[in-house]
Amino acid sequence: MKSKNFFVVFVVVLALAVLSCGAWAVQEPEYAEGEAIVVIRGASPLICGVRSLTEENMRSTAASAATRSGGSVIQLFSPVEETPSAATEARSARAAAGGRLTVAHLRAAEGESTEEFVARLKKDPDVVSAMPNYIVRCQAAKIPNDPLWPRQWGPAAIKAPEVWRHGTGTAETVVAVIDSGVIYDHPDLKDNMFVFSKELADKMCAESGGIISGDFAGSHGAWYHSKIHYGYDSKSDPYQAVPIGPAPTIDGKISDIDSGVLETMSRIGDVTGHGTHVAGIIGAVGNNGTGVSGLNWKVRILPVNVFSYNIMYRTQVETSDIIRGIDFILAAKRAGANIRAVNMSLGMWASPLEMEGSAYDLKIKEMSDADILVCIAAGNDREDIDAPKNVSFKGMRPYPACFKYDNTLTVGALKEENGGLLPDTSYTNYSTSGKWVDIFAPGTGVLSTCRTTELLSEVFDASGYLSTFGTSMAAPHVAGAAALLFSFDQSKSAGEVKKMLLDGADGKTAKEGYSAYGALDLNGAWEKGFGGTPVTPVSPDVDTSGDILSVLAELPADISQLTEIFSEDQLVGTEEGLYLDFDIVGRAVSGLGGREIEDISLFPVFRLSDGAMTDGRLCAAAFELDGTDFREGGSREDIAVCKIKPDGTMLEYQWAAGENEYVNGRYTILDEAGNIFHGRFDGVKKYTVVLFIADNGDFDLDNRAGVIVDPTAIATFKKYEKENSGGGCSAAGVGVSLLAALIFAIPAVLRRKG
Structure with a gap:
């Protein structure tokens, strides 16, 4: 088992603008004062039997919400699907009919603070979420601003940053x-x-x-020091303990060391400078x-x-x-x-x-x-x-x-x-x-x-x-x-x-x-x-009546086995397996928007190979994890399962609630009894994550029939206290289709699983 800390910036992607950084560090949140990014529920006209949002309808919806909160509309973004499974309980009933949500950039009334404006918006029953228009600045690493830092080679050499x-x-x-x-x-x-x-x-x-x-x-x-005597009968006399400080230090003279004056000796601080250097x-x-x-x-x-x-x-x-x-x-x-x-x-x-x-x-x-x-x-x-x-x-x-x-x-x-x-x-x-x-x-x-x-x-x-x-x-x-x-x-x-x-x-x-x-x-x-617990490939044990091939995953140990897909600098070799470089993972999970990531569990790169595999054949791979790899007491809506690509992009696996949903790019979780998981994760129990991947499909990095290669990561979202009916916005439900405007940096733990 290996792990590595990583500060993740995750992004709800901006329309016509995408932020891409190799690595990030935590900063105090900063935002455009008096502005908010809002997701709003509104009536969707039926067009050919499908609910849709026109620009006029979205502008009307945004204007109404802005007016109710005393603000105005700055701009609109592309609408997003409201997924009932990702909604809060308070709005599930209203979302049941399906529909699309308006995403708008609003400005507060003159003199109203961002905090007041966002709080007012959240009280509106038609507002799904409201957040400040955060600003993020990219940094190469978590490094201090101390002016002599560039001359300190030691901390970087031992990978302190x-x-x-x-x-x-x-x-x-x-x-x-x-x-x-x-x-x-x-x-x-x-x-x-x-x-x-x-x-x-x-x-x-x-x-x-x-x-x-x-x-x-x-x-x-x-x-603790002693007075040294010299001569044929040299000896030392120990002084009583001298408290160090707290009065301001003095430069001191050599004679002060053996002065016997407690107040003077206590203010010398360091007799050589050596201990100060060590400290x-x-x-x-x-x-x-x-x-x-x-x-x-x-x-x-x-x-x-x-x-x-x-x-x-x-x-x-x-x-x-x-x-x-x-x-x-x-x-x-x-x-x-x-x-x-x-x-x-x-x-x-x-x-x-x-x-x-x-x-x-x-x-x-x-x-x-x-x-x-x-x-x-x-x-x-x-x-x-x-x-x-x-x-x-x-x-x-x-x-x-x-x-x-x-x-x-x-x-x-x-x-x-x-x-x-x-x-x-x-x-x-x-x-x-x-x-x-x-x-x-x-x-x-x-x-x-x-x-x-x-x-x-x-x-x-x-x-x-x-x-x-x-x-x-x-x-x-x-x-x-x-x-x-x-x-x-x-x-x-x-x-x-x-x-x-x-x-x-x-x-x-x-x-x-x-x-x-x-x-x-x-x-x-x-x-x-602090790297969590091992992940163990197991034989998939799911009830299927279709043509799904269950394959036991292999964990390649030799980079040469994967050089057609990855360059050597994109993989990190460990005793447990090969892992994608963390900067690549960080860029990839930035595509998960809407909620703060608390923990990322990165699987070793795995390989599926079976003589029965053919182009387009749907395969199932399974991995056993401890409950500690999921947030204790959390549900499946508190996680996102992602396939990471070496170019720093990702595809998100979607939940499969039953056999009829076992298709390419889906996943399910089984409990210890082999049943599809529902409810809350228990840290002392084992769970099996089953991935469904089509050979040579978009979730397969290998371009050959007969082999599937996939690096997978599980992102766990931070726990939020339940808000009002405005609710929050789940990355698992909204996914990358949300073209809104929230960008902010948060600390997350990135773990290698293996």
Whole structure:
């Protein structure tokens, strides 16, 4: 099963004008003020026994509706058929006689708002539907408006924009960053910083058994560091925990780090800029017109600074302070902070004999056991962890990278080169066996937030943004990806999200000889976790007395089998089958007008082949789906079954209520007992969709007799609250014959079924 997020613009086609876009993104609805597109019921004169609408009759009908609502007619569109099965209960009786509906573009009276005008129209019993004249602007993808976005190659490389079409994060998800701190009032980070409430802070301290102490209410996190003494008897004295913020940060001086003045130390924010860079990758505010965009446009960053000052090496981190920081994270988690991931872009080489079973080891395990996904940098020593060449590292491994638990992930670094991705072996550690490094992510030339002045390192720039490299930058790509996945479903465990990330990875990049799974693919991870349930071809089981041939569908796995119909760039190969490119599907379903699409289930391209098939022979193909593939509690009128063509157009299958309607281009649904489905879909039940396709007919993409090829998608419409007698307009009933003027963008989930 595979799935991919997709933002769909669906269109009720304009007369003489068609909007066609390759992909779209959600926007706030905009519309022509004081205007409405209206579908109106009116008397239809009988011509040769058939109800018809002349232009004069339509204009009269539109003028009457406009007058009743105090408006005027701007223009008319082609009339549409009113299909009783698509009508609301309130108007079914009036539609029973059949007829055609007037479609008009109306203007409100001077001074009346669009909302008032539409509301007034909907009260008219002859108005079937009334909607604003929406305006849509096309975009190439779901991308932020941050000015430095074009210089950020990492999010695009891991396919974050595809997932952003689903959502861009939530403030409910907390990511802890064990690092050098964070400039918490950075303009691109301040709105995504975690803040301890007094209740949470007090509970955390009270329930820690005295381990956590301090006044953390209003702060963003904690700084655990030690005062370093030098000489023959060198030692360190741990400072008490320093709350990070909330007072505005200061540039600070080196002497402030060991000043012992709590108020001063709490305002330094970040002693090197490294942690701020990491935080920006995870969660710089996106689409705010400022700087860069994090993988989560909304998230909460909880900084845990563990850096101390060493006069010889400028910065150092003591294991004791890391352990104190971990205790702080665990206490906050137990007290109720929704910490889903931790980033650790730090490390050292040490003997496994010392590390395994150590307090450091057990604390990493404790975070893993607390359902926290721990993302760890592999290190920048360009060593194969399985067999390091540097004699200094013989018999050693990098830690915490080599602490391996259920919910830990070790991350190597990728570079972008000649349009592709490669491990940056000029510095990244890796693992030829795949035992120690799980996955690779962008790490070279990564642009993110930083300090604006120097303090203890070179991770600063007056602009507040800097490009740098390292597995330190790769790990937060994974932590940020995890946070984004958690945002879609907080009930997911750390283990489930880890599995999504690993199973969705690109195994063609940075796997063989480098890692266990390859390169981070955020969209692949999303597909693994949120892609619905498999579709299973089954033998059609329908009662027929006619010449209908039942054929078990095949799911081709090799693109070469379909190259006469599709070009290679139109198909996406997966373990489950071959799927049409999502941009093609998006253009195709734009032909479904009148209702917002909530979900699109895309079948693998299937093939029917049987020796008894002849030109024009009607065939039946069937597929078993879970009830979850339809909207729970919805009816068949809440779905549309479509045949997608590679040119981005589609044909809609029409409902067949019985054997006498089993003809080309029809479909039916059977319940578990094999009866034609009526009523409401139940998420725990199975349903069989049966498609009727004539060999070499218009629903068959293959131009040869004896073979039928068909990619199918099921669109599920959003649920509407029942309106007044004006009702709504069903895409399934109106279809593409409605030549009205409504165009608007909506978010929809596009799933590959397989």
